[in-house]
Structures are given as structure tokens and as C-alpha cells.
Amino acid sequence: HASTHAAGVVIGDRPLVDLVPLYRDPKSDTLVTQYNMKFVEQAGLVKFDFLGLTTLTILRRGVDFISRMGQSVDLSSIPLDDPATYDMLSRGDTAGVFQFEGAGMRDVLKQMRPTRLEDLIAAVALYRPGPMANIPDYCRRKHGEAWEPPHEEIRDILEETYGIMVYQEQVMQIAQKMAGYSLGAADLLRRAMGKKIRAEMDHQRAIFTDGAMGRGIAKDKAVEVFDLMAKFADYGFNKSHAAAYALVSYQTAWMKANHPVAFLAACMSLAREKTEKLAALRQEAERMGIAVLPPDINRSEADFSVEQVEDGKYGIRYALAAIKKVGFSAMEALVAARNGKPFTDPVDFATRIDPRQINRMQVENLAKAGAFECIEPNRARLFHSADVILRRAHAQAQEAASGQIGLFGGGGEKEPLRLDTSPDWPEFERLAMEAEAVGFHMTAHPLDSYGLVLRKLGVTRASQLLAVAEAGVSRVKIAGCVVDRKERPTRTGNKMAWVRLSDASGGCEVTVFSEVLGRVREILVAGAAVLVSAELKLEGEALRITATDIVELEQAAAxxxxxxxxxxxxEDALPQLQTALQDQKGGAGRIVLLPGVTDSCDVEIRLRGGYRVTPLLGQKLRTLPGISRVEQV
Structure with missing residues (x-):
């Protein structure tokens, strides 16, 4: 088959068809050279790799957000020795930072504790198979361990990397200084070492040794240095490449350390259609004390934005277009219809939107996400009234197109909408609907209602797991909502799974082996609240969580x-209450009825027998008419 380099572009000094045969990719309009990357160079073409990095767009949007917050930033002139940036990197606090997000790279930064851009360049170059074996030596030497160069003549070349050959350029410089190579000859040596061409290597060894001896260096030392160069050139990295990446990494780290609201807003903007990434960024914002404000048809833009909150600080307003199945262009049309003037009520919304841009599913998902709460706090009512709203919008549009006035109030009072009269969803259902529309729980977490139960069960929060493991605890209980489950076959043919859980403090990943998975697979569905008995094990600085048992949280609570x-x-609340409690008998909990409407009521009626008392039962009972309050103790 004909394969195409993802970013390779060739440039010649005359029409390419005069230099190489070309081929048109049937899947695109792109012209492709029929020669591969090695032969196009021999044909006289220059090859460039033009990489498209979303990080550059994040930085650009971050600068725009900073500007909206009343400040200006020129990333080309920021200080490269900012203490706050290096402190943040040394802590491994690198979520969202280019090149440094992964757990492995975070461990490297914690060991290295970088204090200069050169450290970041070295980290980029060393964190690859092969070179990473030198990371511990680099870190120890950086923090004071003595080192000696292979030869005193090249101390200045290796001083920046504490005596370790890290870059291809260092190999070339050593060849120049020790053996008198020209720049061009040194580049040929670098290529020969990288390709390990035996005949060429033997030839270069002789040239290097003779050149070094001519400069007064002993033959055995010259051979030793050449062999060391050959070893490192096998995986030496191009420093100019590493430096460019490290600079972009530093700029993103600087922005996160000094302008975290703008930085995270920019990251969320680029991840607008990636729910998992958005959930992780929201957790990072909460960890940093940055408010992520829920979607709002009167305040949100189609994209993410920054907004000043009551305490004068800035928060991130959630994007309307980040709600599932609503579409960016439709949300731009909604914001255009708002035109700086907030919608006052559902009637106003229906009469101002363009019905050609908004459909039923979009209205329903906006309602599920809570975006209409500014004009109607009952989410269920707006959800079930989507058709009513759209009929009014179509009628209004037809009236405007025909030039008629007055059918729905004209310039006077608008005809009210006959909205659905359903009661609002119970909290569990409301949060489930919200998670369905947004992709995660935005305004609250389903486990919030289980606070008392979780304390009684001795549950450890996700954010505390690493500290608990470091303190020597190996067995814990974890409660969370299932975010995702991924299974794969084991060597024995059974299946194991990785289950991601979330609680109000964050999230974690639990490994579930086949013997446990076979018993609990049916309850490990997205959105389910579960209680996990788990074993903790530290592997280096990584934490492994293995489930020994999993049950539904409702069952554990009951x-x-x-x-x-x-x-x-x-009194008429009693029949419905009796019906609601009928299926809850047989648990360990007690039910107490308190007639009256004040806390001073001194009459308590304790129902006989045990009941399955859970937060979900309490929420269901709160929706019954005639019940003023429900409290679990």
C-alpha cells in the first residue's frame, strides 16, 4: 500500500515532477512522492516535518483569556527562571502541561526538581527507552554527587548534563574538539553511529583515533571515548528538537503557575468534545480552588469563558456547546439571539430563538444539564415542555416572516406558555440526567447524599488514597460512581477489568481480576454507585488499587x-407513605414518624420491624405530598 507521512512536506528548487515521481492519494487531494524519505533527500529535496500542536492553540487562547481579565502577556518575553513555575514542576503538579502530564514524567520531575530550562530540555531528551536509564545519575549529580568527564578535554561540553552524553550535538562537538572534525564530518559521524553501519563505524573509528592522537590524546583514551560516543549516539536526542519542546512545556507550565484560570479555561476549550478530559480538568480546577460554573443560557458562551464571581476572583463558565448533542453552531445561534440581553423566562426564550437552529433534543439536553435554571428552576418542567417551547418559536418566526402582529401579544404582554406541570426530578434522577447531558456530575455528586453512610462504613475518599497507602494502610473501602469499565482477556482466557470511579473529591482506577469480575460485572455499569473493598499497593510512586469485593452502595447502606x-x-400523606415503605421492609434501619410541622413536636411514632434505610429512599419520600422533611440519622 502507499503510506503517507503524517507531517512530512518536501520542498525543491524546481517543479517536483522534474525531480521525483509523484502519486495522487485517492483518499485526498494530496500529492505524494513515490520515493520514501531517504531517497527524496538524495533526489535533491529538503524534507520538513510540520507538526500541528494543540498546545500552541491552548497558549494562544490562554493569552486571549488573560487579556479579557484585564492583563496582557507576551509569551516570548516571559522570564525563564520563574520560581513559581519550577516549584510547581518539582511537585509534579503538571496536569495539562505539554510533555509533562504522564505519571512517569511526573516522577522524573519530582526526582530532578528542575531549576532551569536546561533541566527541562534534558528531561524531554532522557525520558525515552534507553536514555531513561541515565535519569537517576542525572538527578543525583544535579543534587551534588561528584562526576568526572571521560576526558578533561570535553568537560565543558558535558558540564551542562553533568558528564552524561544526552544530545547528538554533544557527540558532534566532542568529535570536533577531540579529533578535529569539521561540522560536516561530525554530522556524518553522528549519522553513521545512529545507523550502526559497521564498515562506516570502523572507518570513523580510525579517523577519530588518528585525529585525537594528533592532538596529544592517548590511543586507548581515544578509543574509550569513541566507544562511549557510539553507545550514546544510538539513542542520543537532537537537542534543538528537545529545546523547542521544552520551551513550549515551560510556557504552558508558566501559564498554569501564574494564570491558572486562563490556562485551564483554554485547556477545556480545546477539549470541548472530550468528556473524559473535561472531567479531569474540572477536578484539577477544583483541586486548585478555581470555580467551574455550570452551563447557563444567560451567562455561558458557546465556548468556555472566564467570568468574575462574587468574591472578585475569576471562575470558568462551562460552555453550552460542551453539553452533549447540542452542536457548536446551534449554541452560537442561541448566544446571538441573547445578544447581550438575558432571557427573562421560558416565553421570552421561545420568542427570541431561531427555531431553524434549535431542535427538541437540544432543548432537552440543555434542560437536563441545568442550563435553564436561571429562568425556570424546575428542570423536569422545561425538559417535558421542549415541544411547547419550539411550537411557540416556530409560530413566532412565521408571524415575523408574514409581518403580522398581535397573535402572541405583539408589542404588549406575551401570551403565557402552557408548560408541563410535572414536579422536578428527585435529586438522584436530576444528577443522573445532568451526568447524561454533561458527561459527569457538575452541580453536585450522587454520593453527597451518602455522607452519613460513608462515614459509618469507614470509606476512604479518592483524594486520600495515595496518602493512606504511603502511611502503610493496605486495605480500604472506596465508594464511587462507575465512570467507565474496560475489560481485556488474561493469559488463562478469563477477563479482568479496569474500572474508573469518581467521588466528590476526585477519581481513581480499580483493577478487578476475573474471580471478582465474574460476580459483580452486572453492577459495574456507568453511573452505578458502588462500594469497593480494595487492597492498596505502592509500585514506585504509582498506586495500584485491586478490588477484593464490590457491592451496590444502596445494598451496603440498607x-x-x-x-x-x-x-x-x-394525615392524607400516610397512604402514599405506606405504599412507598412496603417494599423496604427487612433491613436493619428504623422509621420514625413525627406528626406536625415544627421541630418542637414531642410525639414520635416508631414503626415496627426493620427497614432498608438508604439516602435514595429518603429522597423518594421527600417528593411525596404532605411530607415536609426527611432526615437520616
């Missing part, structure tokens, strides 16, 4: 001894 206190406003 088995705990607790009490549900129910305040009754009216």
Missing part, C-alpha cells in the same frame, strides 16, 4: 443500622 425521621404535615 444493611447499616440507621434511622429515618419523617415529618408529616397532613
Amino acid at each position: 444493611q447499616r443500622q440507621s434511622e429515618l425521621r419523617i415529618w408529616l404535615e397532613r
Whole structure:
């Protein structure tokens, strides 16, 4: 087959067809050389790799956000010795930072504790198979361990990297200084070493040795240095390449350390259609104390934006277009219809939007995400009224097109909409709908209602797991909502899984081996709240969490001894309450009824027998008419 380099572009001094045969890729309009990358150079063409980095767009948008916040930044003139940036990198606090996000690279930065751009360049060059064996030596020498060069003549060349050959340029410089190579000859030596051409290597060894001896260097030392160069040239990295990457990495780290709101807003803007990435960035924002404000049809833009909050600080306003199945162009049309004037109520919204741009699914998903709460706090009501809103929008558009006035109020009072009268969703359902539309829980977490139960169960929060493991604890209980489950076959033919969980403090990944997975697979579905008994094991600085048992959190809650206190406003609440409790008998909890509407009521009615008392039961009972308050103790 004909394969095409993803970023390779060739340039010649005359029409390419005069130099190489060309081929048209049937899947695109691109012309492709029929010669591969090695032969196009021999044909006289220069090859460039033009890489498209989203990081550059993140930096550009970050600068734009900073400008909207009343400041200006020129990334080409920022200080390269900023203490806050290096402190952040030394902590491994690199979520969102180009090249340095991975767990392995975070470990390298913690060991290295970089203090200069040269350290970052070395980190980029060393963190690859082969060279990474030199990382511990680099870090020890950086922090004071003595080192000696292979020969005193090349101390100045290797001083920057503490005596370790890291870059291809160092190999070339050593050849120049020790053996008198020209720049061109040194580049040929570098190529020969990289390709390990035996005949060429023997030829170069003789040239290098003779040149070094001519400069007064002993033959055995010259051979030793050449062999060392050959070893390192096998995986030596191009320093100019590493330096360019390290500079972009530093710029992103500088922006995160000094302008975190703008930086995270820019990262979220580029990840607008990547739910998992957005969830991780939101957790990072919360960890840094940055508010991520929920989507709002009166405040959100189609894209992410920065917004000043009540305390004078800035937060990140969630993008309307980041809600699932609404579309960017449709949300741009909605923001254009708003035109700087907030929608006042559902009628106003229906009469101002363009019905050609907004459909039923979009209105429903905006309602599920809570974007209409500024004009109607009952999400279910707006969700079930999507058709009503769109019918009014179409009628308004037809009226405007025909030039008629007055059918729906004209210039006077607008005809009210006959919105659905459904009660709002219970909290669990509301959060489930929100997670379905946004991709994760935005305004609250389903486990918030389990606070008392989680304390009684002795659950460890996700954000505390690493510290607990470092303190020597090996067995814990974890509660969370299932975000994702990935299975793969084992060597024995069974299956194991990695399950990602989230709680209000963050998230974690749990390994589930086949013997446990076979018992619990059916409950490990997205959105399910589960209780995991797990073993913790530190592997280096990485934490491995292995499940020994998993149960539904509702089931675990129902088995705990607790009490549900129910305040009754009216006697007619009793029949529906009796029906709701009928299926909950047989648990370890107790039900207490309190007639009256004040806390001073001194009459308590304890129902006989045990009940499965859970937060979900409490939420269901709160929606029943005649019940003023429900409290689990």
C-alpha cells in the first residue's frame, strides 16, 4: 500500500515532477512522492516535518483569556527562571502541561526538581527507552554527587548534563574538539553511529583515533571515548528538537503557575468534545480552588469563558456547546439571539430563538444539564415542555416572516406558555440526567447524599488514597460512581477489568481480576454507585488499587443500622407513605414518624420491624405530598 507521512512536506528548487515521481492519494487531494524519505533527500529535496500542536492553540487562547481579565502577556518575553513555575514542576503538579502530564514524567520531575530550562530540555531528551536509564545519575549529580568527564578535554561540553552524553550535538562537538572534525564530518559521524553501519563505524573509528592522537590524546583514551560516543549516539536526542519542546512545556507550565484560570479555561476549550478530559480538568480546577460554573443560557458562551464571581476572583463558565448533542453552531445561534440581553423566562426564550437552529433534543439536553435554571428552576418542567417551547418559536418566526402582529401579544404582554406541570426530578434522577447531558456530575455528586453512610462504613475518599497507602494502610473501602469499565482477556482466557470511579473529591482506577469480575460485572455499569473493598499497593510512586469485593452502595447502606425521621404535615400523606415503605421492609434501619410541622413536636411514632434505610429512599419520600422533611440519622 502507499503510506503517507503524517507531517512530512518536501520542498525543491524546481517543479517536483522534474525531480521525483509523484502519486495522487485517492483518499485526498494530496500529492505524494513515490520515493520514501531517504531517497527524496538524495533526489535533491529538503524534507520538513510540520507538526500541528494543540498546545500552541491552548497558549494562544490562554493569552486571549488573560487579556479579557484585564492583563496582557507576551509569551516570548516571559522570564525563564520563574520560581513559581519550577516549584510547581518539582511537585509534579503538571496536569495539562505539554510533555509533562504522564505519571512517569511526573516522577522524573519530582526526582530532578528542575531549576532551569536546561533541566527541562534534558528531561524531554532522557525520558525515552534507553536514555531513561541515565535519569537517576542525572538527578543525583544535579543534587551534588561528584562526576568526572571521560576526558578533561570535553568537560565543558558535558558540564551542562553533568558528564552524561544526552544530545547528538554533544557527540558532534566532542568529535570536533577531540579529533578535529569539521561540522560536516561530525554530522556524518553522528549519522553513521545512529545507523550502526559497521564498515562506516570502523572507518570513523580510525579517523577519530588518528585525529585525537594528533592532538596529544592517548590511543586507548581515544578509543574509550569513541566507544562511549557510539553507545550514546544510538539513542542520543537532537537537542534543538528537545529545546523547542521544552520551551513550549515551560510556557504552558508558566501559564498554569501564574494564570491558572486562563490556562485551564483554554485547556477545556480545546477539549470541548472530550468528556473524559473535561472531567479531569474540572477536578484539577477544583483541586486548585478555581470555580467551574455550570452551563447557563444567560451567562455561558458557546465556548468556555472566564467570568468574575462574587468574591472578585475569576471562575470558568462551562460552555453550552460542551453539553452533549447540542452542536457548536446551534449554541452560537442561541448566544446571538441573547445578544447581550438575558432571557427573562421560558416565553421570552421561545420568542427570541431561531427555531431553524434549535431542535427538541437540544432543548432537552440543555434542560437536563441545568442550563435553564436561571429562568425556570424546575428542570423536569422545561425538559417535558421542549415541544411547547419550539411550537411557540416556530409560530413566532412565521408571524415575523408574514409581518403580522398581535397573535402572541405583539408589542404588549406575551401570551403565557402552557408548560408541563410535572414536579422536578428527585435529586438522584436530576444528577443522573445532568451526568447524561454533561458527561459527569457538575452541580453536585450522587454520593453527597451518602455522607452519613460513608462515614459509618469507614470509606476512604479518592483524594486520600495515595496518602493512606504511603502511611502503610493496605486495605480500604472506596465508594464511587462507575465512570467507565474496560475489560481485556488474561493469559488463562478469563477477563479482568479496569474500572474508573469518581467521588466528590476526585477519581481513581480499580483493577478487578476475573474471580471478582465474574460476580459483580452486572453492577459495574456507568453511573452505578458502588462500594469497593480494595487492597492498596505502592509500585514506585504509582498506586495500584485491586478490588477484593464490590457491592451496590444502596445494598451496603440498607444493611447499616440507621434511622429515618419523617415529618408529616397532613394525615392524607400516610397512604402514599405506606405504599412507598412496603417494599423496604427487612433491613436493619428504623422509621420514625413525627406528626406536625415544627421541630418542637414531642410525639414520635416508631414503626415496627426493620427497614432498608438508604439516602435514595429518603429522597423518594421527600417528593411525596404532605411530607415536609426527611432526615437520616
